[in-house]
Amino acid sequence: MSVSSAALSCPIPKSDYARISIAHGGGGRLTQDLIRKIFLPAFGNAALEAQGDAAQLDLPSARIAITTDSYVVRPLFFPGGDIGTLAVNGTVNDLAVSGATPRALSAAFILEEGLEIETLWRVALSMRAAADAACDGPIPIVAGDTKVIERGSAEPGLMIAMTGIGERIEPAPSPARIREGAAILVSGPIGDHGMAVMSAREGLEFESPIRSDCAPLFRMASALLATGGVQCMRDLTRGGLSSALNELAESSGLRFAIDEAAAPVRAEVRAACEIFGIDPMYVACEGRLVAFVERAAAAAALGAMRACEGGEGAAIIGAAEAGRPEVVVLTRFGALRPLDMLSGEQLPRIC
Ligand code: MG
Numbered sequence: 001m002s003v004s005s006a007a008l009s010c011p012i013p014k015s016d017y018a019r020i021s022i023a024h025g026g027g028g029r030l031t032q033d034l035i036r037k038i039f040l041p042a043f044g045n046a047a048l049e050a051q052g053d054a055a056q057l058d059l060p061s062a063r064i065a066i067t068t069d070s071y072v073v074r075p076l077f078f079p080g081g082d083i084g085t086l087a088v089n090g091t092v093n094d095l096a097v098s099g100a101t102p103r104a105l106s107a108a109f110i111l112e113e114g115l116e117i118e119t120l121w122r123v124a125l126s127m128r129a130a131a132d133a134a135c136d137g138p139i140p141i142v143a144g145d146t147k148v149i150e151r152g153s154a155e156p157g158l159m160i161a162m163t164g165i166g167e168r169i170e171p172a173p174s175p176a177r178i179r180e181g182a183a184i185l186v187s188g189p190i191g192d193h194g195m196a197v198m199s200a201r202e203g204l205e206f207e208s209p210i211r212s213d214c215a216p217l218f219r220m221a222s223a224l225l226a227t228g229g230v231q232c233m234r235d236l237t238r239g240g241l242s243s244a245l246n247e248l249a250e251s252s253g254l255r256f257a258i259d260e261a262a263a264p265v266r267a268e269v270r271a272a273c274e275i276f277g278i279d280p281m282y283v284a285c286e287g288r289l290v291a292f293v294e295r296a297a298a299a300a301a302l303g304a305m306r307a308c309e310g311g312e313g314a315a316i317i318g319a320a321e322a323g324r325p326e327v328v329v330l331t332r333f334g335a336l337r338p339l340d341m342l343s344g345e346q347l348p349r350i351c
Pocket of ligand 1: 093094234235236237
């Protein structure tokens with residue numbers, strides 16, 4: 001069954017059962033029902049349909065990159081995305097910024113008893129659509145698992161653990177390759193995802209609604225690598241730009257000087273950040289990356305970013321310098337302040 005014909009309605013009629021029960025995770029008839037009626041029609045590919053204990057893959061290269069992440073966002077659906085697009089794009093992006101081409105995904109679902117089957121179906125279709133769109137060809141979701149836990153223990157009903165396998169290039173971009181003098185580029189406005197989810201959760205409405213930036217970064221990462229001069233890339237997820245920069249300062253042993261006025265932040269995101277009392281530098285994105293590029297290649301890299309979908313707002317925001325590993329920000333008021341690593345979690349369950 002193709003997704004386009006399957007997408008019309010949920011393949012398990014409400015008259016059979018409308019909600020997930022504990023037995024759906026029991027490995028028996030109802031588990032088989034979910035696999036045959038939800039996951040196979042939504043994800044359909046040869047490796048999954050073989051239903052072995054392990055999916056069998058043939059990859060031309062032996063240079064493999066692997067990444068794994070879990071997704072616990074609340075609410076499940078938010079402006080600009082849902083837990084399914086988040087899982088696929090989050091996994092694809094970790095491979096892409098590592099210089100790898102995503103080749104296969106696996107998905108483990110933790111479902112809460114009582115979840116509407118229709119919700120699971122919608123999420124599965126979004127995952128499939130995101131996996132089809134993220135790269136030049138569809139990325140198959142080749143393996144999976146389903147567990148069901150008691151009502152009240154996985155609110156709002158669904159969590160996903162996803163692993164991605166990719167074929168990597170050599171040498172891969174990495175923190176160890178960042179050199180003094182590198183330009184630091186960010187691919188677009190920061191903080192959209194975190195503020196979109198928080199605003200949806202708290203029921204805040206703005207004149208222009210905040211949409212998550214959730215998107216695949218594979219094409220942008222490839223375009224950047226093709227310009228030459230890229231030393232390192234990282235996608236900006238939990239902890240936002242600040243966490244990515246702090247981690248990379250630590251692992252490269254360099255000092256990063258950032259110009260606050262150059263870091264793009266949408267007006268509505270800045271307004272939401274003020275309401276929540278959080279610095280946009282710390283807010284998660286799900287479709288932005290930071291790149292460290294040789295100074296001579298910075299203009300070409302910026303041009304490549306801006307030519308990509310979602311990269312229109314890219315900017316050069318600073319440089320790597322000799323000095324002890326730290327991140328310092330030149331504020332809008334001309335003062336220098338350290339940008340520290342987050343202590344504790346400011347925004348729970350946004351990714
Ligand atoms: Mg990452």
